[in-house]
Amino acid sequence: MPKNAQDIFKKQPPKRSNPPAKKRIAAALKILLEEKDFNSITTAEIAKAARANEALIYRYFGDKRGLLHGVLAEYLEESQDRIRKDLKGVKGAKNRLRKIVWHAFYTYNGNRTHAKIVLIEVRNFNGYYKSDTYQLARNYSKMVLDVLREGVESGEFRQDLDTKLARNVILGGIEHLTLPGLIFDREIPPDEYADFLMEMVLSGITP
Amino acid sequence: MPKNAQDIFKKQPPKRSNPPAKKRIAAALKILLEEKDFNSITTAEIAKAARANEALIYRYFGDKRGLLHGVLAEYLEESQDRIRKDLKGVKGAKNRLRKIVWHAFYTYNGNRTHAKIVLIEVRNFNGYYKSDTYQLARNYSKMVLDVLREGVESGEFRQDLDTKLARNVILGGIEHLTLPGLIFDREIPPDEYADFLMEMVLSGITP
Amino acid sequence: MPKNAQDIFKKQPPKRSNPPAKKRIAAALKILLEEKDFNSITTAEIAKAARANEALIYRYFGDKRGLLHGVLAEYLEESQDRIRKDLKGVKGAKNRLRKIVWHAFYTYNGNRTHAKIVLIEVRNFNGYYKSDTYQLARNYSKMVLDVLREGVESGEFRQDLDTKLARNVILGGIEHLTLPGLIFDREIPPDEYADFLMEMVLSGITP
């Protein structure tokens, strides 16, 4: 969004009322999500935490659910940007795959809110799988698939590998390993989990 | 409208011999929990499903949360009874431990509602860890601890084993393995998971 | 001293047995409808006027619209009962038709709220034409049709009369004549209007 770019150059020191309510609202939800689940957070609470008028939630995000999607979309964009950047220097399908997987654990570990939204909150919503946000979420899935295909082409992975199936196993594995840490509020060690998952998967993937 | 259904029960002579409303209410909640989470179930819904008056929930269980605890307590008693019975003929700490662990997976797999309450719903409540129900839940934890101590005494397990820590690892492992199956509604194979967990744990426990 | 008559109508704080809130709510809406249109009446206003809790509107009538339908249904039943009773002694299709038409004007004139609901408010609602209340409203239409058919059989009306069309003309005429009086709050003289409409219609109907 060009809005972001503008804001960087805006005069921020002089006036305190500069951060627009939209940002404050999104930020407020993020903070509140650390403590309770989305359904038990009220719009009044969000507005109060954001020092914004309740109606602005509806102006900016359509409705309460839209706000959650908005927050998720932000997270997804950020993390996918970071992955793409980090992936730049990495050569070889295995290495790239490990980087991607590691990134998932790393992100989920460092940003529990992001993790909770993706793995728990959003699944309740009917419309989610038709939403724009879901399309964003699929980018990640696409990255994994692409790397798998690369690996098959380069000979790093089995020629007869069913890449889509393999992708599902990998994504399922990530969820599998992340969830307990998320719910019971324990560490989700990225290196350990990434190694574990890679080891499991590679023994079935590599030729 | 289900008014008709109610009337059937209403017009009965003041003789008490039918299944009391208390049981019907608990049963109703169990059924409803199969489909939605506790917070989205309303007391009106419960009462209707139980063909009971809403106020009876409060007479019998104090409040909505009390009802959940009541249901959980029932489940816990049942399953702990079953474990104790099943454990009768089993000799040896390892065997007994495996039985206990297997039972957990078996119960969670067969009774998702039980699993959900224990692993998800109940954790939201502040008072839970001071409740009677929590004491019941600790019995299970106690069983594991006792078996571990037995094993240490009998020499089946390492003499220097920190039994409390080991218990936590085991209970954590059970949760760990159960949760994804629960959330994503997949199978929780008791034998496979019990074997897996025992193998992992034993290599660290046995002398 | 015996309790004075006033107590019957006044609110009786110590003991209940008041007319139940459901009735008070319906009555309150009726009164409010005399002064403003349905959309500008708030549920809070209704509840206050009924000295009842706002939530009871939803318990008893489902929603605000349901309340309007409830009130209308009451009116329809009352007035149709009265027509049927009044029609008992009347012989001859013409006479019966006049009685029915006269009744419409008489009812609309005496009960502006009834008239407003039927002729104005209810038409905005999408579901109306599929509602039970609409079926009730059709009874009236059915009465007119039946009388027209009687008249055709008895020879009072033309043998080749399209009774359905004639019914529509008559009902349209009633609305046509009623509306201005309704909107501009003028008299809707039943005799005069009934005569006028009958004369217009009969000259096209009689053989």
Add this chain to the structure above:
Amino acid sequence: MPKNAQDIFKKQPPKRSNPPAKKRIAAALKILLEEKDFNSITTAEIAKAARANEALIYRYFGDKRGLLHGVLAEYLEESQDRIRKDLKGVKGAKNRLRKIVWHAFYTYNGNRTHAKIVLIEVRNFNGYYKSDTYQLARNYSKMVLDVLREGVESGEFRQDLDTKLARNVILGGIEHLTLPGLIFDREIPPDEYADFLMEMVLSGITP
């Protein structure tokens, strides 16, 4: 749906002589009034349809109601100009009266929005009868009165005619005949209705 309204004002070429926002706002309301009643139209909707900022409604028209009055005033001026023009060549009180009456039906039939505002929307507002717009609306009433007086003077109408009363009867008749067509969205045939009304009125007026 109001989407249509938006499209009407689609991206216009960057001509500088654009109709200013004030006109676009008034035009937008006119279009929206064809589909829903004034109360269900939101200022946001109006602004969007007009591709104007919501606040401009307040700059140009004071408030939402002021906008309605503005639109009505426009209509009234247009139609009264037309009447005056059409009346130029017409001789004789009867003929002039018929022309005026005919014009009312003609205008109402061709411009439902105009009709709705005059006959329905505006009557809810308390202040209306003290507003400038109401004074405009009285011009029409004045025209009728003037023609009646002319007729009395010229001997075309009874010498003892109560012209004010007669005016009311005529205006009432126009409303009487217009409303049903308006509400039930049927034709309002100007010739037929004008003839009918004139005939009714004249037989009581002519000496």
Add this chain to the structure above:
DNA sequence: TATGAATGAGGTTTCATTCAT
């Protein structure tokens, strides 16, 4: 002239809970 941001008051509706009998 025009705008984006913000707001307060109020809308309908839901729900856990209590009370009188």
Add this chain to the structure above:
DNA sequence: AATGAATGAAACCTCATTCAT
């Protein structure tokens, strides 16, 4: 033991209107 009636608090959401620029 059981019920129907009632309730208060809060939920999500809408809208006309104002303000700073």
